[in-house]
Amino acid sequence: MDTATHITMGIAIGGLATIDPAVEQNPDLFQAVFIGAVVGSHAPDFDTFFKFKDNATYIRHHRGSSHSPLAVLLWSILITLSLAIFFPDVALMHLWAWTLLSVMLHVFVDIFNAYGTQALRPFVNQWIALGWINTFDPYMFGLYLAGAFAWLLGADPVITYGTIFFVIFLYYIKRFFDKKEIIDILNKHFPSATKIITQPTIKHNTWRVVIETPKYYFVADCDHGHIDIKDTFKKRDFPDSAEMNAAFQDENVKSFRNFSPAYRYEIERHDDYIEIRFIDLRYRTDGHYPFVAVVTMDKFYNILTSYTGWIYSEEKLQKKLESLS
Structure with missing residues (x-):
């Protein structure tokens, strides 16, 4: 899910938490739980900071270990203990329970889009991407936003958000059958x-x-x-060649191949260098495939430049490669 939806979902959990008598009757605990729910609803995506290092690290780790069961537990404990500094007299178990729910829900909803997450790591390192819900779903975001406005205007948060979560639950069921219908149609057209x-x-x-x-x-x-x-x-098999084996050792290419479930490759040989390009087929936009990994090497197969990430024009890609050389 996108950041805006995660945050509004955290607000929803903060409102729903008033169903807990301890939260409803203690203003300090309510404030702590509300903050914990909002922060917890976004916490696993703090791994975005990997992008400051490089794209390969970001792609390798984003929604990886940070979304694992151990990380979910650690995020909730860290947030709870941090809030305990500012709210020393609140019931920590209540604070932790609602924060944990918020973090868990973040990871849970992430598995339903096409990007997916490694939610079962380290037990299973496979990406789980069910492809039912768009990364930004305007219907879900609209419901959460409407709930926030209703709460501000005086609506009961438990009734409001209880209804919204139930409607969203039904929406997920509908999207499951929407995808199933698409799969059934495609299987008829492509039986192989x-x-x-x-x-x-x-x-x-x-x-x-x-x-x-x-x-x-x-x-x-x-x-x-x-x-x-x-x-x-x-489809083409990968050639067992020195140039392809050299490309496979590059960190950008490794990250790309670990992440992408469907891609093709192109090889261009120039007078003074070789370029190998790996192209993810999932993100076609206006006839262009923006998510790529590109590696260039000299005639002795030494890596000159490499890059992985989202590039929306050939001109920008070449400028990126030039800046890395």
């Missing part, structure tokens, strides 16, 4: 499909999909059940 990746968009009935078959990748849009194939790529 070995993998189907769905990415919901901000438009409720429009989905981006990648269909993998034994021989091809198909990139398509699905709008109200109508499939529009945008690109078709023949």
Whole structure:
């Protein structure tokens, strides 16, 4: 989920926490719980600071260890103990319980979008990305925002947010069946499909999909059940070559390959350097695939430059590579 939705969800948990008599009757505990819920609803995404180091580190760790069961526990304890400094007389178990719920809910909702999370790490390092909900879902954000305004205007927070959470629960069920319908349609059109990746968009009935078959990748849009194939790529095995093996050792390429479940590659050989490009097929935007990993090397396969991240034009990519050389 996006930051705005996580924060409004934290506000919702802070309001729902008034169902707890200890929170409702103690203004200091309510303040502490409210802050804990809001901070906890965003805490796992503090791993965004990895971006200050480089994109490879960010991609490798974002929604990784910071979203694991151990991290969820540590985030909730750290936030609770920090708040205890400012609210020394509140019931810590109540504060911790609501903060823990907020952190847990953050990780839980993240598994439903296409980016996903490693929520079971270190037991399972696989990315869990169910692809039911867009990273920013205007319906859910609108409900949380409406609940906040209603609470400010005097509505009972327990009734308000209890109703909102129930409606959102039903919405998740609907989105499950929406995706199932898309998968069923695609399986009929592509009976040999070995993998189907769905990415919901901000438009409720429009989905981006990648269909993998034994021989091809198909990139398509699905709008109200109508499939529009945008690109078709023949699958190619990775060559067992010195240049490809050198690229695989690059940290940017490692991070990209660890994260991306469906990608292709291109090799361009120039007079004085070789460029290998890995292209994620999930994020097609206006005919462009913005999430890439690019590595250049000399004729002796020494890495000259490398980059991974989101680039929305070839010009910007070349400028980025030049700045890294």
